[in-house]
Amino acid sequence: MRKLPAKLASRLYSAAELIAERGLDGTKIDDIADATGIPKATLYYHLEGKNGVLEFLLTDLLEMISGAVGLAMSSTEDAQTRLEAAVAAQLGVMLEHPFLCRALVGDLGRATRLPELAAALRSAFFEPIEQLLNDGVADGSLRQIEDPNAVATSIFGAITIAGLSAAVDGPLAEASMEATRLSAAVCDLILGGIASARDAGATNRA
Amino acid sequence: MRKLPAKLASRLYSAAELIAERGLDGTKIDDIADATGIPKATLYYHLEGKNGVLEFLLTDLLEMISGAVGLAMSSTEDAQTRLEAAVAAQLGVMLEHPFLCRALVGDLGRATRLPELAAALRSAFFEPIEQLLNDGVADGSLRQIEDPNAVATSIFGAITIAGLSAAVDGPLAEASMEATRLSAAVCDLILGGIASARDAGATNRA
DNA sequence: TGCTAGTTTGTACTCGCAGTACAACATAGG
């Protein structure tokens, strides 16, 4: 089952749009068969039913993301710079694949109930950020945080929801340009915060 | 159909746990009937099937959230202070109702495809933040942002994902304490950012 | 006390669709 032939794999992507639009429930196996041109029997030969289709698509997306993010993080710059690169990388992939993103968010529940996917989700999105936060404190480019875990989660949320919402709001003409714009905004927020300069430093109350 | 008797409404909440755990698909109408003690025929008399159950539960959650947030925002403090209050309010409600939150995120796709819910989602989560960002610039407690819309989305993501992930990681013994802790961390991030002091102000590269 | 309207519930049904079984056919590599 594990080695889906490339020909089929590529055709499967046409299913993402359907799933993004109607959700996995609203999508019949026969619809997927029609849209991809892959006969139902063949689908079942390779994949474990509907969930298998979703799992395949999302695994792919998550691999693209964690690949791109991993690459962005591997430079020798300081952690802050690498964080910016990682944000841009994640948003770049997300905006290049809006349908996959929408499928992911739409069936997030199912996705997290597929055990392998839950782990992939963590390692694609969350762990890199946690890592960079640590690095940043070590190399002095990021400040020490009181509750690193909660903050990492929030950053993860900020990036991911920004990307998802852009993906949902409509497939863009210029994905990469949009990604740059978005990642600038996100970095602006998570690095600088939004307090006015006059209040800077006032945020460490209880 | 609109006026579900209070007795039934209260019993319906037992269904949230099921839906949170298994997703709406994994939950049979008969399961819901068993768990709530409401016979299937009665469920169908008042609600439009399974989606109706989800819609009812989530509408309720969103009303609680937008109520609490609205209240928190209505003080006469400056926008930054009100933002902190709003964050705390949202996280407070979320952590008080972890099962509803999990049901919401798990079936987010279906939720956003229920038109009334999509609007409620926006008004519960997103619009208040947008509002506060504007107010903050006006009263000087928050700084001017280049891309307010994207930043508002990111903030929304930071808060919401922090809350959801806390709700998913396990129902807490002490919801309100956890909410306070979380909201401190989130505010720390979105107000102050994570750049080290020495880099402050360096975030406005284009 | 009846009359009417709305509600509650059990039972028995339909029907759409996921998933399965299987047989016929294709392909290839040894």
Added chain:
DNA sequence: CCTATGTTGTACTGCGAGTACAAACTAGCA
């Protein structure tokens, strides 16, 4: 040319959502 493995059509099973409906219960009201 034979065996492995993949490909596909067709016909089937079974589960569970949603429906139909009738019998009972409740309550206001004359």
